[in-house]
Each structure stands twice: as structure tokens, then as C-alpha cells.
Amino acid sequence: MQATEVAVLPERAYNLRDRPAGQRILHTLLRFCRAKPLGAVSAVIILLMVVGAVFAPIVAPQDYRRVNAREKLQGPSAQHWLGTDQLGRDMYSRIVYGARVSLVVGFVATFLGVGLGAAIGLFAGYFGGKTDMLLMRFSDAVQAFPGLILALAIVAALGPGLRNAFIAVSITLLARPARVVRSSVLAAKATAWVEAAHTVGASHPRIMFRHILPNVFAPIMVLASLVLGIAILIEASLSFLGLGVLPPTPAWGSMLNQAGALYFETHPYMAVVPAVAISLAVFSFNLFGDALRDVLDPRLRGS
Amino acid sequence: MGTYIARRVLSYVPVVILVSIFTFFILRVIPGDALVAMMGERQGMKPEDMARARAELGLDRPLVVQYLSWMGNGLRGDWGDSYWLHKPVTHAIAETVPVTLELGVAAFAITLIVAVPIGVLSAVKRDTVADYLGRLFAISFLSIPSFILSILTIILLGRWFKWIPPRGYVNPLNDPLGNLEQMVFPAIILGLSFSAGTMRLVRTTMLEVMREDYIRTARAKGVRERGVIRKHALRNALIPLITYWGVSIAALITGSVLIEVVFALNGMGRLTVDAINQRDWPIVQTVVLFFVLITLTINLVVDLLYGALDPRIKLG
Numbered sequence A: 001m002q003a004t005e006v007a008v009l010p011e012r013a014y015n016l017r018d019r020p021a022g023q024r025i026l027h028t029l030l031r032f033c034r035a036k037p038l039g040a041v042s043a044v045i046i047l048l049m050v051v052g053a054v055f056a057p058i059v060a061p062q063d064y065r066r067v068n069a070r071e072k073l074q075g076p077s078a079q080h081w082l083g084t085d086q087l088g089r090d091m092y093s094r095i096v097y098g099a100r101v102s103l104v105v106g107f108v109a110t111f112l113g114v115g116l117g118a119a120i121g122l123f124a125g126y127f128g129g130k131t132d133m134l135l136m137r138f139s140d141a142v143q144a145f146p147g148l149i150l151a152l153a154i155v156a157a158l159g160p161g162l163r164n165a166f167i168a169v170s171i172t173l174l175a176r177p178a179r180v181v182r183s184s185v186l187a188a189k190a191t192a193w194v195e196a197a198h199t200v201g202a203s204h205p206r207i208m209f210r211h212i213l214p215n216v217f218a219p220i221m222v223l224a225s226l227v228l229g230i231a232i233l234i235e236a237s238l239s240f241l242g243l244g245v246l247p248p249t250p251a252w253g254s255m256l257n258q259a260g261a262l263y264f265e266t267h268p269y270m271a272v273v274p275a276v277a278i279s280l281a282v283f284s285f286n287l288f289g290d291a292l293r294d295v296l297d298p299r300l301r302g303s
Numbered sequence B: 001m002g003t004y005i006a007r008r009v010l011s012y013v014p015v016v017i018l019v020s021i022f023t024f025f026i027l028r029v030i031p032g033d034a035l036v037a038m039m040g041e042r043q044g045m046k047p048e049d050m051a052r053a054r055a056e057l058g059l060d061r062p063l064v065v066q067y068l069s070w071m072g073n074g075l076r077g078d079w080g081d082s083y084w085l086h087k088p089v090t091h092a093i094a095e096t097v098p099v100t101l102e103l104g105v106a107a108f109a110i111t112l113i114v115a116v117p118i119g120v121l122s123a124v125k126r127d128t129v130a131d132y133l134g135r136l137f138a139i140s141f142l143s144i145p146s147f148i149l150s151i152l153t154i155i156l157l158g159r160w161f162k163w164i165p166p167r168g169y170v171n172p173l174n175d176p177l178g179n180l181e182q183m184v185f186p187a188i189i190l191g192l193s194f195s196a197g198t199m200r201l202v203r204t205t206m207l208e209v210m211r212e213d214y215i216r217t218a219r220a221k222g223v224r225e226r227g228v229i230r231k232h233a234l235r236n237a238l239i240p241l242i243t244y245w246g247v248s249i250a251a252l253i254t255g256s257v258l259i260e261v262v263f264a265l266n267g268m269g270r271l272t273v274d275a276i277n278q279r280d281w282p283i284v285q286t287v288v289l290f291f292v293l294i295t296l297t298i299n300l301v302v303d304l305l306y307g308a309l310d311p312r313i314k315l316g
Helices: A021-035 A037-054 A091-127 A129-144 A147-158 A162-173 A175-189 A192-200 A204-240 A258-264 A269-296 B002-026 B034-038 B047-057 B063-075 B089-124 B129-143 B146-160 B176-210 B213-221 B225-262 B268-277 B281-309 B311-315
Strands: none
Touching (some): A021 A269, A037 A091, A037 A269, A091 A129, A091 A162, A091 A204, A129 B002, A147 A162, A147 A204, A147 B002, A147 B225, A162 A175, A162 A204, A175 A204, A192 A204, A204 A269, A258 B146, A269 B129, A269 B146, B002 B063, B002 B281, B089 B176, B089 B225, B089 B268, B146 B176, B176 B225, B213 B225, B268 B281
């Protein structure tokens, strides 16, 4: 008998674990979309905003600074999709470039704030004792300030501008992550494998990064997504009060500024457009954060 | 119980001290002192005059001494004089406190009236139209910032009803209608904004509580559904709610700051913003400290209330 060649069908690995990473990611994404459709929709909106902001020169080719007195106070038209403001600047361009400011401050301040807060919580929870007391008192002091008041005080001290907005918003955000991470760390410290690692003589950094941090990751992700909405809100509030980014950089909050308020009654779109932008951004981040929290850790409900 | 109170009160003292240090020093981070800020009024002062003015105001002392002097005087009731308003800081702040207080209390009352019933309804009729409407209400007000709501409301009122909110605060005791006219919209907006979070929490806690055994027992005993909800479920659901209010009072204050600015109400929040724009540090540092004190006091009251209401803590 001769060995005949049999066509071998390429076999698909049965377990998801054995399939290529791309398939695993796609599968997880689709499961998320099916389980939390609202979360998926908000994620899409966020993605659109981010893409629009990043590719702003392509998405909004008109110059947002161009002042044109003849075209001022026009409603939406073919040339100016969202109309013009009291100085004749194109609102659509200003909104798209304003997205850059809001999203950049939102993401960077969240990253810094949650990162710093998590570091504080990590050290406080891990080392305990005096370190814990000191760091937690500091965190309590920060948390004692109502959110916007702290941001206002910092901006009052440092002056307006983008860099100071980062600093102000990050410091405002760091108290809650510190608490959440600290309690996660305390829970993780009590487990058997951390005790074992300690007994075996693992160094502090090793224990912190290999054993404790993975447990803390999920609450941090959830917190970060919820905090993003707050960060954008604080930035919008600061810009509204004239304490955010400096002109001519457009920001959603400053478009609602009192300076333009004279025209709002007669030209409501001037207020409605940035209002919708801010609300949509905060709304999407809130929904996405909720969906993420439901998926990752339902125990964090109400936090 | 007594030790519980004492412990809670004592734990706030270091926080207050830290906060005052932080507030004082952060305003002095950048070089250029308050005298430079005041220079806007009197241009071109000679260096000797500037030095003399500095010594008068005590600005040439080391910062730590200035801080201690500020706190020392403050504890005796003298928080310094405002450069911009030319009157003692305490007077300037005292004028604005009633406005903010009225706004806060009215908003909170609206929250109680609106959020708790809707939350209960949403929980009891879970996954029905009522529930979805309630949750939609909550998430809308949670996401649309209160200052945006305020601006849109003013535009709406101006266009459709040709009505502008009056400026200048009137005392409710002197002129209740005028006061109502001023405060009704800011209070409603702030109240609805605040009630979003409350409504969600009421819904969540009610859902949890309704699953408890004692609810089943009450129903088995024959208690009517309304009584079950009111006497057994709601009482237990209110406890975490009180804690939540303590924490979120900060959000109420934040909201009131912006609403005061939009509606041109002469409250503490607006004073803060104006003082910052005027670089009037005496007012800024004192008013910020007061905001923190209010927040901490309310937290303390909430903690004590929680201890009083929850028998597990009272006896434990």
C-alpha cells in the first residue's frame, strides 16, 4: 500500500487561549459589546472624539483663530458647519480643537492623578505604620477640599494656562485612588502568597510589583475611567471661569464664557454647541466607566 | 459613644491644620507678593515707599511667621483685611454666607423631595418603564454639568419667557417673593444635579435591602407592601445614603460655585472666583479655609449621625 497524501484541513485551536492574540482581543471586545451595549456605544463615541481631536487639522481644516468681522454671528451654514461666533471664528473648528484641550487635560490629569494617588495608596498600605498615617492624613487634607475649590486655589496660585491646569486637576483627583488602592493593598497583603513571598525573603519592590499590584489593577482601571469624566468637567469649569487654557487656544468651557454671554440669547447655538460637546464627553465617559466597572468588579458599585 | 465622638472630632484637627498650611503656602508659591498685586491701584511707587508699605502690612516677615500670625489672629476672629474690597475679610464673607446657605439648603430639600421617591420607585418597579425613566433622569443630570444647565436655562427663559433673573440678593425675611424669584431656578438646577447621584444610590441600596430576609419575613407576616417599603426597607437604605451625603457635600459646594457665577448670586463661591481674579489673597485663603471647614463639619455631623442611627455602631 502506498501512502497517499491526505489533504489536511488547518485546525483551529479549540481553546481561546491557544488562538492568536488578535482573536482573543476581538472575542473579548465582542463579548463586552454584547453584554454592555451602552458601554460599547459610549466607547465608540469616545473613540470618535479622540480621533477627531488627534486628526484635528484634517477634520477641521479651517483656521480656528481667523477673525472675520463680516461673517460674525452666523448660524450653521454650508461654509461654517456650526456657525460663527461673535468674532467671526468658525465654531466647528473651535469645537474640534477644543476637544484636544479637554481630552488632553482629561487623560493626562487622570493619568497623573490616579497614578500619584495609586502610588500613595500603595506605599501607605504596604508599609503601614507611620508612613500610612502620614500619607493618609495628607490624602484626607486633599480630600477635605471640595473639588473645584482646590483646583481654583491651585490655579489662583500658579496662574492660568495648560500646564497649571494639568497640575490643578491631577492634585484634585488624587485622594480617592489613594483610598481605593490602599484598601486593595491591605486586602492583598493579608493573602497567603504575599506572606510566603515575604518569608522567602523577596524584596519589597518585588512583592509590590509582582504580587500586590496585579490585584490592584482592576479597581484602578475602573476608577480611572470614572475619574476621566470628572477631570473633563473640572477643566471645563476652569475654562469657563477664565482660569483654564489661555486664548487663543479654544476650550469648550471658555466658549461658554460670560464674555460671549451677551450673544447667547439671540444666538443660542453659540451656547448649545459647546454645551452639547461637554455633556456628551462627560456622559460617554461616565457610561463607559459604569460598564467597565460592571464588567470588572461589580463590588465597586456605589463607589 | 462618648469616646467615639471624641475620637472623630480629634481626627479632624490635624486635617484642618494641614489644610490651612496648604492653603496659605500655595498662594505664596510664585514670587511677587501681595503688594505687587495692590500696585494696580497706585502706579509707580518708590522703592522706599514700597518697603515701608511692606513693613506695615507685615509682608517682610518670614512666611512661617506670617502664617502663624494669620492663624493666630484668625482664631480670635480677625482674618485680616481685603485689599480689593477695603473691608475686613470676615465682613466680606459674612455678606455672602446667607446666599450660599440658602442655595444649599434649598437644593438639598429639592433633592430629598425628588430623588428619594424616584429612587424608591425605580427600585420597587425594577426594569419597567418607570425604572428606565428614573435611571435616564439620573444619568442625564449626572452628566450634564450644572453650570451648563444653568446657562441653557437662562437662555431658554430669556428667549421664551422674556425673563431675566434679577440681580442683587434680597433677604427672604424682607422680600420673600423677590428672593424666591432669584433663588428658584438656581436651587432647582443645583437640587436636580445633586439628586442624580442620590437617586442612583437609593435605587441600589433599596434593591439590596429588598432582597434581605427581614423583608421576606415582613411580607409573610402580612404587612402591606407600602408598609414594607416604608418601615422596613427604606429605613435601612437610608443609612448608607447619609454617608453618601457627607461625602458628596463637596459636589454640592462645587456646583453652587458655578451656579452662583452664572446667576450672578452674591455667594461664597462667586466671592472666591472674583477674589482670585482680583488677586486678593486674604479673602481667597480665608474663604477656601471656610469651605473646607464646612465640608469637614458636615462630614463630622454625618459620622456622628451615622453612629447614632446604626445600632451596631452605637452599642459596639
